[in-house]
Amino acid sequence: MELIVSKSNDNVKFIRSLNEKKYRTKYNAFYLEGVKVTNEILDKNEAIDILFIAYSKSLLISTNGGQALLNRINSLKNIKVLEFEENVFKYMTDTVNTQGILAVARIPKYCLEKEKNNKNMVLLDRVQDLGNIGTIIRSCNAFDVDTILCTSGTADVYSPKAVRATMGGILNVKIIYLENIEEINLLKKIGYKIVTTSLNTKNSIDSIDYNNKYIFVMGNEANGVSKEIIDISDFVVKIPMSEKIESLNVGVATSIILYEQYKKTSRK
Amino acid sequence: MELIVSKSNDNVKFIRSLNEKKYRTKYNAFYLEGVKVTNEILDKNEAIDILFIAYSKSLLISTNGGQALLNRINSLKNIKVLEFEENVFKYMTDTVNTQGILAVARIPKYCLEKEKNNKNMVLLDRVQDLGNIGTIIRSCNAFDVDTILCTSGTADVYSPKAVRATMGGILNVKIIYLENIEEINLLKKIGYKIVTTSLNTKNSIDSIDYNNKYIFVMGNEANGVSKEIIDISDFVVKIPMSEKIESLNVGVATSIILYEQYKKTSRK
Numbered sequence: 001m002e003l004i005v006s007k008s009n010d011n012v013k014f015i016r017s018l019n020e021k022k023y024r025t026k027y028n029a030f031y032l033e034g035v036k037v038t039n040e041i042l043d044k045n046e047a048i049d050i051l052f053i054a055y056s057k058s059l060l061i062s063t064n065g066g067q068a069l070l071n072r073i074n075s076l077k078n079i080k081v082l083e084f085e086e087n088v089f090k091y092m093t094d095t096v097n098t099q100g101i102l103a104v105a106r107i108p109k110y111c112l113e114k115e116k117n118n119k120n121m122v123l124l125d126r127v128q129d130l131g132n133i134g135t136i137i138r139s140c141n142a143f144d145v146d147t148i149l150c151t152s153g154t155a156d157v158y159s160p161k162a163v164r165a166t167m168g169g170i171l172n173v174k175i176i177y178l179e180n181i182e183e184i185n186l187l188k189k190i191g192y193k194i195v196t197t198s199l200n201t202k203n204s205i206d207s208i209d210y211n212n213k214y215i216f217v218m219g220n221e222a223n224g225v226s227k228e229i230i231d232i233s234d235f236v237v238k239i240p241m242s243e244k245i246e247s248l249n250v251g252v253a254t255s256i257i258l259y260e261q262y263k264k265t266s267r268k
Numbered sequence: 269m270e271l272i273v274s275k276s277n278d279n280v281k282f283i284r285s286l287n288e289k290k291y292r293t294k295y296n297a298f299y300l301e302g303v304k305v306t307n308e309i310l311d312k313n314e315a316i317d318i319l320f321i322a323y324s325k326s327l328l329i330s331t332n333g334g335q336a337l338l339n340r341i342n343s344l345k346n347i348k349v350l351e352f353e354e355n356v357f358k359y360m361t362d363t364v365n366t367q368g369i370l371a372v373a374r375i376p377k378y379c380l381e382k383e384k385n386n387k388n389m390v391l392l393d394r395v396q397d398l399g400n401i402g403t404i405i406r407s408c409n410a411f412d413v414d415t416i417l418c419t420s421g422t423a424d425v426y427s428p429k430a431v432r433a434t435m436g437g438i439l440n441v442k443i444i445y446l447e448n449i450e451e452i453n454l455l456k457k458i459g460y461k462i463v464t465t466s467l468n469t470k471n472s473i474d475s476i477d478y479n480n481k482y483i484f485v486m487g488n489e490a491n492g493v494s495k496e497i498i499d500i501s502d503f504v505v506k507i508p509m510s511e512k513i514e515s516l517n518v519g520v521a522t523s524i525i526l527y528e529q530y531k532k533t534s535r536k
Contacts, residue, residue, distance in 0.1 A: 135520060138516065141513050142510055167515075240530065241411060241530065242411065242412045244409070245410045247435075248407060248523070249406055249407070252523040255516070256524055259508075
């Protein structure tokens with residue numbers, strides 16, 4: 001296998017470009033970093049379209065589990081594997097302490113029509129912080145929610161920072177960016193109830209009976225859920241908390257709501 | 269009032285040094301940034317020792333609420349106020365989108381002996397991520413926990429990034445760094461029960477009856493709670509979640525536990 005040593009190599013330019021949303025959209029691709037996540041994506045090889053694996057030998061073998069993964073990727077038959085010099089690898093990625101391995105994959109496309117399954121969902125309305133988005137996806141994994149809808153104003157779930165914060169959770173969820181509010185009405189028509197969180201209500205999340213399927217809408221860090229979505233909501237609820245406080249971090253608030261729905265629906 | 273225009277001014281060097289833990293410890297001082305938080309610290313003037321306020325007029329007045337705050341600080345009698353040129357102000361702080369105002373304050377010192385009050389507490393054991401620590405403090409505010417204990421391996425709560433993530437919540441809690449594990453035994457002797465979270469247990473957090481006062485111990489992001497604290501724990505519990513998942517973000521896990529104790533104790 002050829003060792004890539006130049007920062008102007010086309011593969012280097014390609015991976016580096018995926019740090020920007022513009023190029024992730026153009027190439028319909030993103031990358032996931034780290035030993036654990038690369039093993040996971042290889043396990044899911046059937047379900048996700050891996051374009052290639054990139055690694056730096058010196059970085060990888062000094063990481064816990066790195067040698068075993070190196071052996072694994074060297075025995076891969078149907079997936080392209082590229083080796084990079086350590087400094088070139090570091091130059092490509094967005095991570096401070098890189099483990100020396102990443103997988104480039106196609107961004108999966110899911111169709112809302114097909115995802116009208118039997119589970120609760122989350123809708124992120126203009127959520128901006130990439131760490132918050134990643135934390136929310138990690139919590140969706142923990143509390144058995146596998147479809148995350150996003151309004152177009154929500155930051156890009158496939159950015160390296162958000163992907164990293166999911167701790168591999170991105171591989172277990174379906175992400176669907178909505179084109180317009182009409183699509184929410186479509187979900188209402190087939191029986192989903194829209195639950196919006198707001199600080200301006202006295203209804204606790206405890207008032208939800210979980211006899212339906214729900215879409216939990218979480219809003220922008222500074223401005224909350226947009227009026228047009230509040231207007232079509234079936235329930236507006238808040239998390240019980242001290243009256244002295246204005247709000248919770250949106251990642252925390254979403255996780256508490258998902259935790260409650262998990263506890264109450266897994267007992268049914 | 270004199271306008272500070274040089275980056276080598278002593279006040280500039282002093283504020284900039286507070287971005288590092290070494291100097292926060294040396295000077296026993298930290299800073300809080302932003303319009304909302306500065307208003308809050310001025311409201312709490314009696315309870316906290318403000319060293320001075322620093323601002324940049326051009327940055328401040330282009331921020332929502334900035335003009336009102338400028339009027340307020342210009343009428344202050346007993347607090348020193350320093351004005352900086354915009355570029356100098358930006359140079360001092362750690363924030364990308366600064367609002368052009370910060371307050372430098374003494375790090376408050378609390379004595380464990382005096383804080384044996386009647387409320388549940390949190391103990392952070394070697395928690396490292398500053399964003400997580402800030403989120404936890406914000407959630408402590410929401411769920412009525414006002415004392416946060418930290419083992420010496422926990423990252424510095426007074427770093428600008430952690431302070432920022434508290435959203436002003438740092439002003440409403442008492443932070444106590446423990447010197448040794450013996451101090452936890454001291455709290456046990458006066459009736460506190462130690463609750464450790466772990467993934468290796470089947471006991472749900474629902475098994476806690478809230479008939480005592482509790483210290484909820486949250487562990488390091490990668491390694492969890494240290495063995496010596498697990499060994500002296502009264503309860504080891506986990507958050508109910510999907511078995512497919514290894515763990516939650518520590519900020520999320522702490523918030524869920526605090527939410528549960530708030531719901532159950534506020535009803536008593």
